[in-house]
Amino acid sequence: MLVGVDLGAPHFDGELQELGLLAETAGMDPVARLTCRRKAPDAALFVGSGKADEIRLLAEAEGAQEVLFDQALSPVQQRNLERAIGLPVNDRTLLILEIFAQRARSHEGKLQVELARLQYLSTRLVRRWSHLERQQGGIGGRGGPGETQIELDRRMIGESIKRTKERLIKVKRQRRTQRRQRERRETFNISLVGYTNAGKSTLFNALVKARAYAADQLFATLDTTTRQLYLDHAGAAEDGSAGRSVSLSDTVGFIRDLPHGLVEAFQATLQEAADADLLLHVVDAANPGFPEQMAEVQRVLHDIGAGGVPQLAVFNKLDALDESRRPHALQDTMDVEGRSVGRVFVSARTGEGLPLLRAELARRAQAAPPLNNPTSGPATPIGHNHGLHSRDLDE
Structure with missing residues (x-):
């Protein structure tokens, strides 16, 4: 299900045509579309509680399995919407990242997509985690004494981002060498x-x-x-x-x-x-x-x-x-x-x-x-x- 919120931007796509094309490109099938107008996003649910209920009812009636927003959602808004609607909720940003991940072919392209995906996920560690209880300290524990699962996940993603950036630096160094060769030509x-x-x-x-x-x-x-x-x-x-x-x-x-x-x-x-x-x-x-x-x-x-x-x-x-x-x-x-x-x-x-x-x-x-x-x-x-x-x- 596609959802768009008109916040007064001049380029608002009232028909959600571009979001629909993005969804189809990612291998999805849009079954319903809903747009609404707001002066400003709701801090908790982006669209407000009444509109969230309307989205839930329409999604159930049309058999939607996921809800896609045409605007970027904050991690808190995304989590609250999933609880209110009862379906996975994602935004335009993640949809574009998913398409890029599917289409990247070169080594450099895959590294760049992976870096963008990790940076996006690093702000959404609170999403859908059911194992955020305190880690047990002592011998054999995955984290340090008292380290929460979310802290461990954040540290692991941070290390992955660092490794990916280091590999991209090597690729950029190779490109600089290639550019010097092009200049000579x-x-x-x-x-x-x-x-x-x-x-x-x-x-x-x-x-x-x-x-x-x-x-x-x-x-x-x-x-x-x-x-x-x-x-x-x-x-x-x-x-x-x-x-x-x-x-x-x-x-x-x-x-x-x-x-x-x-x-x-x-x-x-x-x-x-x-x-x-x-x-x-x-x-x-x-x-x-x-x-x-x-x-x-x-x-x-x-x-x-x-x-x-x-x-x-x-x-x-x-x-x-x-x-x-x-x-x-x-x-x-x-x-x-x-x-x-x-x-x-x-x-x-x-x-x-x-x-x-x-x-x-x-x-x-x-x-x-x-x-x-x-x-x-x-x-x-x-x-x-x-x-x-x-x-x-x-x-």
Whole structure:
């Protein structure tokens, strides 16, 4: 059963469509939906006792086995709701973590998901524990004298978080070594970013003829994939020069209310966007809510230090637009946070507009200033690295 509470936020999803897609992506089947409006969350039950009873009755009538809230719940609210409703209660944060745990494939991705999951669980040790009695001290006891089970569990999770962070530090050190190699190659780096299910992986496959996993679902791609993309620049045939190879990276999609712990845990993966020379901001042009989705992507980009990277807006799914909504021109400019950003309309599925996009990418890559060789000058600051390696990052 899906539950949403309108607290006055401008992006409230009254139909709970996105939460339903998240639930289906995690392998669940939504059987009922309920929304309500409150000025502020109830401290104990988030929705209040009367609405909690209504949720319980509707869940029983529809045969629901779990209740999912579209907003983040505190540990106390979650525990109280489970007692009042009599069913497991989870929130949007845990749902996203569950999807990430199912989809992560690379070693780094799995470590990042595990870290975010442990950090989430560390605040919810009071949930559903029936063994919180005092531990018995003495020889053979699991904890110290008088140590409660919850203290022991908290210490064990803390140790797991520490070990996972240490392993991620090693992975980041390997990435720094790889970045130094990319810098020496002086490769122009392009990263695909955008709201989840905007068609980034489909566009990636269309541009580089790759076979990265793409599906009409949320978070189909979690692990960054990089391929070489050869671009012919205008005038290459006349002056006898060759085109230019660039590195194109497909990254994880963003989503509204992305758990802050996930943003921190996926810092290494999202660093590909911060290190890019150009960001292709892929937008689902057929989604009426694309302005809100674009704003959310911009917020996350600022959070990871990629807010100042040059962008090119790619409005995808042109084939899904009604004739009345089709643009008069396939290339123009638009205002993004007070700055003019180039825009190209494409259909990654049919190929419409892709030649125009390739030409624009070639123009920008050709106009890019020569990249500094890090071996002959000062170190490149973090967040302004240039270039990517040409093989998969997730191999």
